[in-house]
């Protein structure tokens with residue numbers, strides 16, 4: 001775990017715990033033992049510590065916070081080991097490459113010098129997994145780089161690159177990539193230098209005079225950006241102790257606050273989410289194949305069909321990963337509009353300093369445009385993003401099948417349509433798959449990859465690997481109406497509207513949703529994306545119904561015996577499409593304005609509606625709003641597992657956290673269901689199903705029922721499904 005060797009008078013400690021040199025108990029013990037050995041070795045004058053493989057040390061082993069910790073051979077805790085290092089009379093140099101994160105940076109700060117390669121990154125990301133730097137980071141970092149930067153780094157968890165770390169004084173020098181050679185050379189040069197002033201715990205906190213202002217600014221930022229999360233507040237509180245107390249006493253406070261956080265349910269949920277996100281790319285279709293049995297194709301070039309909202313975003317996601325893209329549109333005007341959208345977004349990134357003008361120019365140089373499918377004969381992969389219309393998509397897939405080379409993978413960005421039907425328009429259904437991006441596609445991390453009945457494992461492997469390459473979290477799901485995310489969302493949006501019919505107002509529903517931690521309410525999001533989108537899709541369904549001989553009544557509250565709310569259609573008929581028309585479920589100052597206001601016209605409309613349908617409006621409690629919005633959504637997640645549409649509860653949680661703003665600190669809907677108690681959810685589902693028998697989303701899932709009855713957690717779901725199949 002930690003190797004020791006001596007080269008002349010330099011002791012070299014190599015941390016070797018793949019994949020990221022995380023600090024397990026054995027690594028901590030190993031460091032302690034090696035430092036002791038070097039201190040006692042009279043031939044050693046200086047010590048270098050570095051990491052084997054791609055990283056210096058990426059922090060404490062996260063598994064250790066919730067699982068069983070290995071017992072320690074040495075009594076010292078990590079903070080004590082670091083204090084022991086700092087007290088050494090032989091200089092210790094941290095030679096950093098890859099990352100020095102969390103406990104890794106804390107170990108580096110226990111050293112007397114820190115050098116790093118240019119591409120190395122440092123940070124205290126503990127807040128992101130619900131804890132705080134518990135090995136002196138909250139006390140040493142403000143002494144090293146100042147209170148303001150320390151508050152920023154510790155409360156946001158962001159990583160910074162070596163050049164910025166150098167500016168902030170976190171590292172002493174940037175060196176070449178031969179980090180060990182550089183470490184040894186640096187160590188030899190500092191052998192005789194006095195260590196006074198190099199022990200960070202003995203230094204004063206920089207910027208202490210501005211403490212009050214800096215701490216209140218940090219708290220204000222956390223309240224705005226990390227609403228609902230407890231870790232950022234405790235992180236700031238711990239850093240603030242560096243101003244009030246001597247180092248040793250402040251360290252006691254750090255340990256006290258660390259214990260509060262490490263035992264919290266938010267920390268457990270965030271750590272579960274951390275590992276779930278890393279599990280998602282490792283897809284598995286039981287009985288078919290999995291990520292470690294199939295090789296992906298190498299995608300060198302791609303095409304995107306449709307240069308609208310999604311097509312332009314997808315093209316940018318590909319370009320950003322240095323994949324050349326051919327963008328195809330139906331006519332010159334739409335094509336130019338799409339290209340301008342991409343150019344404007346890159347220009348915006350240059351203005352914000354996120355890209356240099358040269359980088360933006362380079363990315364754009366990989367964008368080709370075309371109005372003809374003939375230009376796609378050599379691309380490896382095509383992603384279609386035209387209007388959500390089955391006939392149009394089938395027509396395009398047939399054309400792509402003729403135009404593209406036989407090995408090309410053909411993907412659709414459809415958000416709801418049947419992938420098998422789209423694939424049926426081609427002679428290569430094995431190479432057809434859904435790649436459902438989320439808006440804005442260049443930014444949102446979720447990629448829902450929808451496998452059809454005939455999609456080959458190689459095609460699945462290819463889009464999963466492409467997803468990782470373009471910086472997404474790819475999740476494989478099965479083919480059903482609206483797939484996983486939107487299928488579950490459907491229950492939530494329907495129920496939100498039923499609540500309006502029965503007495504709630506849009507802002508009352510939205511505030512319960514936002515209080516739970518979803519950043520935007522159901523009606524606010526509907527106004528943002530435009531009510532007309534759903535209306536267009538519903539109108540197509542009504543037309544289909546009419547064609548099959550069933551007349552659609554615009555006031556109907558039931559379709560095929562299923563409860564339905566026509567309120568969305570009513571608003572659209574009045575031109576209330578949301579923000580873009582200045583009115584939707586809310587009123588806006590002008591079209592395009594962002595701030596929603598409660599609209600008396602909507603209140604009257606709802607009251608008239610309820611009267612017309614003989615519904616007695618009542619005050620609906622926040623608890624009922626919560627249960628009615630979220631329990632059917634969770635229940636649908638269980639049905640998705642039952643149907644084999646998702647293969648793991650973790651995948652559903654990743655989808656909701658990364659695609660729909662579900663608060664990560666609750667772990668996602670499936671993890672959260674366990675926290676509430678599956679029996680409680682099941683009983684509540686039964687209660688509401690009795691009250692609303694015409695809403696099939698209240699019918700409890702059999703899987704939920706079985707787990708609840710047997711008092712089993714969701715982690716046991718696999719056995720349940722297997723026993724029933």
Ligand SMILES: CC(C)(COP(=O)(O)OP(=O)(O)OC[C@H]1O[C@@H](n2cnc3c(N)ncnc32)[C@H](O)[C@@H]1OP(=O)(O)O)[C@@H](O)C(=O)NCCC(=O)NCCSC(=O)C[C@@H](O)CCCCCCCCCCCCC(=O)O
Pocket residue numbers: 019020022025028058059060061062063072076077078079099101102103104106125126129132133134135137255258275278279
């Ligand atoms: C490092 C990364 C940036 C790498 O990213 P990349 O995209 O390249 O790779 P992946 O993210 O896919 O990761 C690869 C692989 O590695 C696993 N992994 C990554 N980091 C860790 C980790 N820290 N622990 C465990 N495993 C990790 C990952 O799961 C992947 O494997 P898999 O099989 O799942 O595919 C990126 O990975 C990253 O950002 N990692 C997280 C970095 C992080 O969050 N670091 C902080 C960790 S918390 C910490 O360091 C706390 C410290 O402050 C120390 C606290 C000490 C508390 C002591 C309190 C005193 C009480 C006294 C008693 C205690 C006794 C004792 O001391 O023992």
Ligand SMILES: NC(=O)c1ccc[n+]([C@@H]2O[C@H](COP(=O)([O-])OP(=O)(O)OC[C@H]3O[C@@H](n4cnc5c(N)ncnc54)[C@H](O)[C@@H]3O)[C@@H](O)[C@H]2O)c1
Pocket residue numbers: 305306307308309310311328329330334385386387388389392396413414415416436437438439529
């Ligand atoms: N907008 C979203 O939030 C969102 C999210 C996820 C998925 N989707 C899905 O992505 C797809 C595209 O949605 P959008 O919002 O980008 O639509 P959009 O209306 O913004 O863009 C569609 C584009 O397709 C072009 N197009 C139409 N027919 C074409 C043809 N024959 N050849 C080439 N181009 C053609 C149109 O000119 C238009 O520019 C839909 O399937 C939608 O369901 C949308």
